[in-house]
Amino acid sequence: MTGRPAWLAPHRIVMILALAAFVAWSAASLRWSWLPKYAPLAVEGIWRTLWILAVTSVLGFLLAVPLGLAQAVGPWYLAAPAHAFCTVIRGTPLLLQIWLLYYGLGSLFPQFPAIRNSELWPYLRQAWPYAVLALTLSYAGYEGEVMRGAFAGVARGQIEAATAFGMPRLTLFRRIWLPQAVRNVLPTLGGETILQLKATPLVATITIVDIYAVATRVRQDTFIVYEPLLLLALVYMAIAGVIALVFRRFEARVPQRRG
Amino acid sequence: MTEIAEHPARRPGAATDEAIRVETLHKSFGALEVLKGVSLTAHKGDVVAIIGGSGSGKSTCLRCINFLETPTSGRIVIAGEEVALRPDGTPASRRQIERLRSRLGMVFQAFNLWTHRTLLENVIEVPVHVLGVPRAEAVDRARGLLARVGLSEKADTYPAFLSGGQQQRAAIARALAIEPSAMLFDEPTSALDPELVGEVLGVIRDLASEGRTMILVTHEMKFAREVADHVIYLHNGLIEEEGPPEALFGAPRSDRLRQFLKSVG
Ligand SMILES: Nc1ncnc2c1ncn2[C@@H]1O[C@H](COP(=O)(O)OP(=O)(O)OP(=O)(O)O)[C@@H](O)[C@H]1O
Ligand SMILES: [Mg+2]
Numbered sequence: 001m002t003g004r005p006a007w008l009a010p011h012r013i014v015m016i017l018a019l020a021a022f023v024a025w026s027a028a029s030l031r032w033s034w035l036p037k038y039a040p041l042a043v044e045g046i047w048r049t050l051w052i053l054a055v056t057s058v059l060g061f062l063l064a065v066p067l068g069l070a071q072a073v074g075p076w077y078l079a080a081p082a083h084a085f086c087t088v089i090r091g092t093p094l095l096l097q098i099w100l101l102y103y104g105l106g107s108l109f110p111q112f113p114a115i116r117n118s119e120l121w122p123y124l125r126q127a128w129p130y131a132v133l134a135l136t137l138s139y140a141g142y143e144g145e146v147m148r149g150a151f152a153g154v155a156r157g158q159i160e161a162a163t164a165f166g167m168p169r170l171t172l173f174r175r176i177w178l179p180q181a182v183r184n185v186l187p188t189l190g191g192e193t194i195l196q197l198k199a200t201p202l203v204a205t206i207t208i209v210d211i212y213a214v215a216t217r218v219r220q221d222t223f224i225v226y227e228p229l230l231l232l233a234l235v236y237m238a239i240a241g242v243i244a245l246v247f248r249r250f251e252a253r254v255p256q257r258r259g
Numbered sequence: 260m261t262e263i264a265e266h267p268a269r270r271p272g273a274a275t276d277e278a279i280r281v282e283t284l285h286k287s288f289g290a291l292e293v294l295k296g297v298s299l300t301a302h303k304g305d306v307v308a309i310i311g312g313s314g315s316g317k318s319t320c321l322r323c324i325n326f327l328e329t330p331t332s333g334r335i336v337i338a339g340e341e342v343a344l345r346p347d348g349t350p351a352s353r354r355q356i357e358r359l360r361s362r363l364g365m366v367f368q369a370f371n372l373w374t375h376r377t378l379l380e381n382v383i384e385v386p387v388h389v390l391g392v393p394r395a396e397a398v399d400r401a402r403g404l405l406a407r408v409g410l411s412e413k414a415d416t417y418p419a420f421l422s423g424g425q426q427q428r429a430a431i432a433r434a435l436a437i438e439p440s441a442m443l444f445d446e447p448t449s450a451l452d453p454e455l456v457g458e459v460l461g462v463i464r465d466l467a468s469e470g471r472t473m474i475l476v477t478h479e480m481k482f483a484r485e486v487a488d489h490v491i492y493l494h495n496g497l498i499e500e501e502g503p504p505e506a507l508f509g510a511p512r513s514d515r516l517r518q519f520l521k522s523v524g
Contacts, residue, residue, distance in 0.1 A: 161371035166361030
């Protein structure tokens with residue numbers, strides 16, 4: 001590596017120039033008059049997309065760890081349901097899962113006075129709990145499968161060394177097994193999190209105003225089609241870029257020997 | 260530390276000079292009987308070498324001592340403390356096993372350093388997270404140990420970037436960091452390129468000469484002869500012959516041992 005910053009590489013310069021040209025062109029020849037009016041709504045939408053992504057990925061991953069562990073080393077009565085859960089989640093469309101939870105559970109709950117009178121009712125009447133639940137379960141289903149392989153893939157000797165030194169099981173899991181398993185699948189998890197981002201627009205189908213719903217709203221209000229979609233694509237790409245960056249940071253924390 | 264509270268002073272035999280005693284150890288894997296009644300004793304400061312052909316049960320015997328394998332039957336006494344077993348042979352108390360293990364420094368053929376931690380982190384891992392040593396103190400001691408095995412410069416390096424010899428020396432430092440009452444070596448040089456064997460044997464030789472108790476499974480006959488106080492020749496899960504190294508290597512009594520020694524050169 002030379003001293004010059006990485007973005008100054010020739011292919012990067014070409015890409016930056018192309019991007020600048022594209023931005024200049026779209027600013028000059030496309031219609032953006034709607035933007036000031038909808039900007040506050042768009043910011044809200046981006047925020048909603050971001051927190052739904054963050055919350056469901058984190059919760060989903062926390063659920064994926066026991067799902068993966070149960071399948072990798074659990075007794076059959078834990079492994080079988082975990083496997084069944086992952087199979088069902090991965091085998092059915094997310095849209096269907098969201099609707100089943102929202103329209104199914106959502107219409108079931110009001111029939112129980114106990115639920116209707118509970119403290120949770122004000123939340124359960126809204127759409128977002130169902131969206132968060134559905135996306136969490138979906139992420140857990142996919143990542144449960146990933147973590148199964150990850151746990152099984154940690155070299156025996158790594159665990160044996162910890163055992164031989166008298167490390168209690170919980171410490172061993174926390175200090176050795178889990179970090180190694182996660183590290184081995186970090187690239188996969190990064191990709192899956194970007195997929196999760198791209199699954200979030202489905203929540204718009206149950207009345208949640210994420211950034212995708214904002215773009216739709218603009219189109220319906222103003223009959224301007226392309227510009228909102230263009231901006232939408234840009235927003236998703238930017239978020240995906242940030243996710244990729246974050247995961248690359250994680251990966252770099254333990255340098256890998258190549259070759 | 261908590262250890263002290265757990266050590267009942269009234270325990271009989273606590274003042275023994277025996278570091279490790281194994282009595283009539285049997286171990287089967289399914290129908291395969293690998294150990295057929297092995298007994299051995301390592302006194303404090305002893306170096307016991309276990310030699311024998313491939314598949315004779317050397318590793319299994321060593322791994323039974325810290326219960327990486329569960330013996331089918333037999334008694335294991337570590338520093339005068341007998342490992343409590345259930346009738347089915349499994350350890351009765353996980354806590355006891357963990358406590359005993361945390362004072363037995365094991366060194367593996369394949370090093371088994373934790374790949375997601377630097378050498379320094381590897382060495383302080385057990386002291387800090389199992390034995391409860393304050394971190395600063397553990398780091399100090401770890402640096403000393405890494406210096407001792409010639410790896411000061413590599414403290415912040417990850418294992419993958421080191422040679423086999425360096426990794427094994429770090430693994431020895433990791434085992435020393437727990438202040439082991441005895442060390443268990445399972446063919447510590449078998450996975451090494453020939454030119455790296457010497458550096459690791461050098462470290463082990465130093466440990467032997469400072470009076471560490473160790474049980475050493477090895478294929479390095481010359482080395483066993485040089486450092487061991489007592490040599491055990493295992494054949495087919497039984498001790499075929501044992502004694503001081505001069506006797507065993509100089510005047511082997513059994514044909515099998517004679518043949519074995521000839522075959523390994
Ligand atoms: N976990 C296990 N399950 C089944 N069989 C095993 C297991 N571990 C060891 N064995 C068998 O037990 C026998 C003794 O193995 P062990 O590893 O103790 O031999 P060894 O003397 O250390 O040999 P080597 O010099 O090759 O390391 C071998 O036949 C081996 O295949
Ligand atoms: Mg062996």
